[in-house]
Amino acid sequence: MSDVVTTHELTMRFGGVIAVDAVNFSLRERELRCLIGPNGAGKSTFFKCLTGQYPLDHENGRVLIRGTDVTGWNTHRIVQLGIGIKMQVPSVMDGLSVRENLWLSARRIHGWPGADGAVEEVAAELRLGDILGRLVGELSHGRRQMVEIGIVLVQNPWLVLLDEPAAGMTGNEVERLIGVIHRINQTASVIVVDHDMEFVRMLESQVTVFHQGSILVEGPAHQVLNDATVREVYVGNRAR
Amino acid sequence: MTAWQSGGRIRWGWFLLATAILLLLPLVADTHTPTVLLIWALFALSLGMMWGYAGLLSFGHSAYFGLGAYTYAVAVINMGESTAPLLLAMMVPAIAAAVIGAMMFYGRISDVYMGVITLVVTLILFNFMSATAGDAYVIGNARLGGFNGIPGFQTLNVPGYPEISLFGLPTYYVCAVALLLCYLVCRWILARSFGRVLVGIRENEARCELMGYNVSAYKTAIFAVSAAMAGLAGCLFANWAEIVTPRMFSLGQAAEVLIWVIVGGLGTLIGPILGAIALGFVKLLLGEQTVIDNSLVLGALLIIVVLGIPRGVVPTLQRAWASIGRQSHQRHSKAGTARRRLGASPGEHE
Amino acid sequence: MDYAGVVGLEILYMIAFLALTSAGLAIVFGMMRVINLAHGEFVMLGGYTTIACHNAGVNVYFAMLVVAPVVVGIVGLVVERTIIRFLYGRMIDTMLATWGLSLLLIGLVTLIFGSTAVSIPAPISGYRFGEYQMGGYNLFIILVTAALVVATWAVLKFTRAGLIARGAMQGAEVVSSLGYDPRKVYMVTFTAGAALSGLAGGVLAPLTGLLPSSGGAYIAKAFITVITGGAAVISGTLSSAVIFGTVNQLVSFAVHPVIGEIAMLALAIVLLRLMPKGITGRFFRDST
Numbered sequence: 001m002s003d004v005v006t007t008h009e010l011t012m013r014f015g016g017v018i019a020v021d022a023v024n025f026s027l028r029e030r031e032l033r034c035l036i037g038p039n040g041a042g043k044s045t046f047f048k049c050l051t052g053q054y055p056l057d058h059e060n061g062r063v064l065i066r067g068t069d070v071t072g073w074n075t076h077r078i079v080q081l082g083i084g085i086k087m088q089v090p091s092v093m094d095g096l097s098v099r100e101n102l103w104l105s106a107r108r109i110h111g112w113p114g115a116d117g118a119v120e121e122v123a124a125e126l127r128l129g130d131i132l133g134r135l136v137g138e139l140s141h142g143r144r145q146m147v148e149i150g151i152v153l154v155q156n157p158w159l160v161l162l163d164e165p166a167a168g169m170t171g172n173e174v175e176r177l178i179g180v181i182h183r184i185n186q187t188a189s190v191i192v193v194d195h196d197m198e199f200v201r202m203l204e205s206q207v208t209v210f211h212q213g214s215i216l217v218e219g220p221a222h223q224v225l226n227d228a229t230v231r232e233v234y235v236g237n238r239a240r
Numbered sequence: 241m242t243a244w245q246s247g248g249r250i251r252w253g254w255f256l257l258a259t260a261i262l263l264l265l266p267l268v269a270d271t272h273t274p275t276v277l278l279i280w281a282l283f284a285l286s287l288g289m290m291w292g293y294a295g296l297l298s299f300g301h302s303a304y305f306g307l308g309a310y311t312y313a314v315a316v317i318n319m320g321e322s323t324a325p326l327l328l329a330m331m332v333p334a335i336a337a338a339v340i341g342a343m344m345f346y347g348r349i350s351d352v353y354m355g356v357i358t359l360v361v362t363l364i365l366f367n368f369m370s371a372t373a374g375d376a377y378v379i380g381n382a383r384l385g386g387f388n389g390i391p392g393f394q395t396l397n398v399p400g401y402p403e404i405s406l407f408g409l410p411t412y413y414v415c416a417v418a419l420l421l422c423y424l425v426c427r428w429i430l431a432r433s434f435g436r437v438l439v440g441i442r443e444n445e446a447r448c449e450l451m452g453y454n455v456s457a458y459k460t461a462i463f464a465v466s467a468a469m470a471g472l473a474g475c476l477f478a479n480w481a482e483i484v485t486p487r488m489f490s491l492g493q494a495a496e497v498l499i500w501v502i503v504g505g506l507g508t509l510i511g512p513i514l515g516a517i518a519l520g521f522v523k524l525l526l527g528e529q530t531v532i533d534n535s536l537v538l539g540a541l542l543i544i545v546v547l548g549i550p551r552g553v554v555p556t557l558q559r560a561w562a563s564i565g566r567q568s569h570q571r572h573s574k575a576g577t578a579r580r581r582l583g584a585s586p587g588e589h590e
Numbered sequence: 591m592d593y594a595g596v597v598g599l600e601i602l603y604m605i606a607f608l609a610l611t612s613a614g615l616a617i618v619f620g621m622m623r624v625i626n627l628a629h630g631e632f633v634m635l636g637g638y639t640t641i642a643c644h645n646a647g648v649n650v651y652f653a654m655l656v657v658a659p660v661v662v663g664i665v666g667l668v669v670e671r672t673i674i675r676f677l678y679g680r681m682i683d684t685m686l687a688t689w690g691l692s693l694l695l696i697g698l699v700t701l702i703f704g705s706t707a708v709s710i711p712a713p714i715s716g717y718r719f720g721e722y723q724m725g726g727y728n729l730f731i732i733l734v735t736a737a738l739v740v741a742t743w744a745v746l747k748f749t750r751a752g753l754i755a756r757g758a759m760q761g762a763e764v765v766s767s768l769g770y771d772p773r774k775v776y777m778v779t780f781t782a783g784a785a786l787s788g789l790a791g792g793v794l795a796p797l798t799g800l801l802p803s804s805g806g807a808y809i810a811k812a813f814i815t816v817i818t819g820g821a822a823v824i825s826g827t828l829s830s831a832v833i834f835g836t837v838n839q840l841v842s843f844a845v846h847p848v849i850g851e852i853a854m855l856a857l858a859i860v861l862l863r864l865m866p867k868g869i870t871g872r873f874f875r876d877s878t
Binding site: 297299343344347349351352353355356357359360361363364367368370371491492495498499502533534535536537538539540541542543545546547550 | 625673676677681682683685686687689690691692693694695696697698700701806809810813814817846848851852855856858859862863
């Protein structure tokens with residue numbers, strides 16, 4: 001199976017600090033991968049490099065998505081390839097309704113005629129149907145996260161990048177989210193960034209552990225999460 | 241129907257009423273003052289559209305107003321016929337705005353810094369035009385005239401008949417039609433996807449980018465459209481005043497249009513129009529006496545509005561009206577809240 | 591050679607002029623993130639105060655260095671209590687309200703003093719510099735500005751008030767953690783900024799005829815200088831004053847004064863485009 005995401009020597013510096021250190025990463029088609037690591041390990045920075053949030057040039061290394069070199073691309077161009085992105089801080093339009101948020105996203109792919117239908121579908125799947133008319137700004141944090149996931153899904157992306165999608169969600173919402181992620185994974189490749197080991201454990205995916213800007217270890221969740229080095233990295237960090 | 245759709249929906253009843261009033265006004269009043277009020281209303285509409293719906297605040301919108309006026313004057317002096325100059329008066333500001341806008345938006349500049357840059361642009365034009373006295377500064381046959389500006393060019397004529405030039409009542413009708421048409425154009429833009437994306441950009445620009453929309457391109461486009469409308473207003477102003485001066489580029493003019501829009505109401509189309517008409521009228525009244533200074537009134541008004549009614553007069557009135565309505569229609573309150581928040585809906589007034 | 595000296599002095603003067611007229615705005619912007627568009631009118635008020643005092647027989651130096659700052663400082667205090675303090679955090683609203691304030695002040699001054707120009711003679715006469723006649727008063731302005739910059743730097747570096755001020759530049763939480771009420775700090779800051787503007791206006795009063803609308807000439811340049819300079823009060827304002835002053839005068843001498851103005855404005859756009867956080871957002875990041 002070919003790679004859907006590859007990075008070559010991806011590097012990101014802030015002043016004197018090396019946040020991402022010549023990382024070589026690859027993700028296969030239809031794979032579900034979690035990127036974990038303690039705070040400051042570089043996983044969020046790495047994520048932002050993938051999503052065009054930092055202006056990269058070839059000094060920073062290369063990022064390829066399905067063979068296309070997207071190093072230095074703007075975010076909207078990357079999204080237009082067919083990629084769905086959810087950032088760490090919920091980014092939704094508080095002043096508009098749930099339906100309007102979803103519609104705006106849907107319209108870009110499905111056009112005016114198809115957008116409404118796509119919105120209804122996603123709303124049904126994410127159980128947002130009863131709040132379609134509510135203003136997003138009035139919703140709970142967890143619900144707003146769900147709306148944002150809906151915004152991402154309605155474009156039928158083949159690669160989905162999620163940064164801390166479960167933050168603020170209730171236990172039920174988390175379970176539903178896990179189901180949604182697995183459902184997405186049937187048609188798309190997924191990268192989830194999170195530092196919550198419990199959530200990652202429940203996802204039961206492949207895991208890549210970041211530490212001090214580099215990849216420490218990769219492997220199946222149950223194996224990695226029980227690995228002694230990994231636990232030390234987490235515990236060491238917390239103690240500090 | 242979503243609240244968005246009411247942003248693009250035209251309240252035909254009110255629109256026809258307004259049209260009728262405008263058409264019949266000359267029967268009861270002299271048209272000289274109403275003409276300039278309509279021109280100012282168009283100018284305010286251009287800024288209000290961009291600021292209220294796309295969230296882009298141009299501190300120096302007077303630049304495009306002045307560019308439109310000067311372009312018309314220079315072009316009509318050189319060409320002798322007014323159809324091309326009229327079109328140029330819209331195109332030149334639009335192109336200028338596209339260039340400046342692209343420079344700003346593709347450079348991720350917004351908010352305060354956009355305010356500074358747009359302000360500086362109009363200052364540059366003001367300084368430059370004020371200094372163009374003397375025979376050296378000519379474009380074709382048109383002397384730029386420095387601080388005194390360009391007087392005595394011919395006014396709009398019937399296309400193809402340069403001898404039949406408009407003055408007085410016909411100019412009034414041209415301005416009325418221009419305002420009504422531009423209003424319809426604005427409503428049309430808002431009804432389309434383009435308009436909805438603009439509102440999205442205003443609400444959360446980063447999210448729009450993440451949805452795959454090229455935000456910089458949208459902003460540049462609406463900036464250009466807004467500048468074209470401001471240029472049209474400038475061209476019409478040139479026709480009404482029969483002179484163009486650097487004052488059109490001044491800080492004072494830039495401040496005035498801002499005040500009209502913010503007092504009238506951000507987030508509606510009718511707000512800036514009414515704000516310009518009302519405040520323009522007050523300014524003309526005050527100009528005829530010296531006891532109360534115009535600056536004093538405008539300044540006090542702006543402060544009061546920002547502190548007390550930050551959403552402007554029209555939206556505040558709409559909310560008051562809607563809350564009266566809400567008391568009698570409890571179950572519609574949620575939809576009403578959504579519409580009010582969006583500001584895109586004219587509510588019951590239009 | 592003389593000519594080079596003249597140009598050099600003129601550049602120095604322009605830098606001082608920009609720094610002096612921007613000082614008040616820079617402090618308020620650097621510490622409170624407030625953009626006071628009535629700043630030019632504060633300067634103008636300082637000028638009118640000085641002229642009124644001079645006409646009433648007060649020593650002109652006392653008027654410009656003491657009375658003007660005090661009077662305008664009081665005006666600033668009133669403005670802060672009645673308008674600014676309700677708008678913290680709302681940058682655009684502050685700009686709009688202060689724009690309204692500037693119109694209001696212009697209207698008031700026109701009402702009180704009328705709209706004809708008033709002026710006072712320069713207390714220091716000109717001198718000869720080689721073949722050229724130079725304004726002696728300009729030297730005074732350069733000296734006052736230099737003293738002001740040094741004094742400000744010293745206060746920020748060595749006094750407790752300065753420490754609080756530097757804390758405020760980092761954010762309100764820092765001020766609170768030092769044990770001071772941010773609102774009080776902001777009130778004092780705005781007042782100090784107004785006083786500085788008044789001082790600038792007083793010092794500049796003898797230069798030209800003063801009109802109620804004179805503030806407009808100051809605000810544009812001060813605004814550009816401060817925003818381009820960035821958040822650091824001293825190094826930011828100084829750096830942009832140096833850049834703009836130099837470019838303005840060089841182009842003015844080389845081509846035409848108006849082109850010099852335009853060159854400065856155009857440069858501002860270029861700089862802002864390249865360094866959106868201002869000069870000190872890009873370089874000198876840790877300076878005051």
